[in-house]
Amino acid sequence: MMQILRRILVGCLPLAAGAVLNTAVVNLPISGMTMFLIGLACIWLWGAAACWAASPGEGIALQALTLSAPGLVMLALVLYQEIILGAYWPGLPGTVSQFFFLPLLSVVLTLTQPLVAMWMETIRLWPFYILTWLCLLAAAWFGCWVRSRR
DSSP: OHHHHHHHHHTTHHHHHHHHHHHHHHHSOOOHHHHHHHHHHHHHHHHHHHHHHOOTTSOHHHHHHHHHHHHHHHHHHHHIIIIIISSOOSSHHHHHHHHHHHHHHHHHHHHTHHHHHHHOSSOOSHHHHHHHHHHHHHHHHHHHHHHHHO
């Protein structure tokens, strides 16, 4: 039980990183390339945190899903706001759900830019939030896999 709780708490780390990054973006001149590099560093750190939080004797997929569970809740909030409501909630629920994905969103947007230019007339962010969560899940899975190999 403590292992699961620890993984869920570690799963909230992107929220803290997003809040710090938002403060930095608002107060400092940060370029797009810098945001991309910060996003890559966050993916690496997320995999390292998953490696630390993982237990070698348990299933890799279940551990990765447990680590990514807070992100799945945030994804549901963002999708509800984007698709159903058509706008973000003011206040804490609207900003927290966006902060969670902020560190990795620039990586996903940069890597999918050619696809966006070809097929999307109006840019909606919800597909990129899904891809960002999948990147988090993949990094968590990789971190758990590395831990199982030790």
